[in-house]
Amino acid sequence: MIISQGSTVAITYTLSLDSGETVESSADGEPLTYTHGEEQLIFGLERVLEGKKAGDSFKVSIQPEDGYGAVIEEALIEVPLEHVPEEARQPGLILTAVGPEGQELQGMVAAIGETTATIDFNHPLAGQVLHFEGTILRVE
Template sequence: MMTICQGKTVAITYTLTLDDGQVVDSNVEDEPLSYVQGEEQLIFGLEQALEGKQAGDSMKVSIQPEEGYGTVNEEALIEVPVDQLPEEGRQPGAMLTAVGPQGQEIQGVVKALNETTATVDFNHPLAGEVLHFDVTIVSVA
């Protein structure tokens, strides 16, 4: 049986939950996720945890923020004048798209709002979260 190592194409099914038990993502009822081990197509911690496993193996693994989507970066919390926001973006929880320093699109969420400014969080939505994966390895090729 092949084991997961650098360059192998791997297919997995998974369920991702947070500390509070909330299911964030799952492909258990869908097609397996395929990726190539070592090409950074998965978050670092999950890829590391899968190393050496085989098709048919199942595992539960908790990934700390540093090996997942990172810790919350306070510099990614930006104060924006409310009048620069679109009308539909002037409420807590609203999703916004902005242009980043290299011209890339970045997503933000309005976290707080007062009469003149909004605090927009450009961290990844799962930054600072411990990620709990329940994974089954479908194939290794």
């Protein structure tokens, strides 16, 4: 059986960046299981897996536009420092904020100034080329 719309697929994979840093891996744990065509994976990876079968291996580089998108400058928001909890005033820490429609948004502290903090609401992998390597275990 080949991977097509509606297939349940199990894969093992390793995701790394241009720097060589491994971001995540299912090689030592549970495989990733998803339903093909239901946007449970990034577009570029799902497109590469289409038509493959159990036992096939894959190695692919996904450009930002087919992954988590480009970095959006408007998603870098400056907020008054008093709106950032004191214990979170360190670059790299993740904060949860409430969006204009009441939704929870995750942002990373990008910079701390004297009176403001810059919070980055882009996906952490936005703007990155994503390198996937893995094996298709099952297609049902």
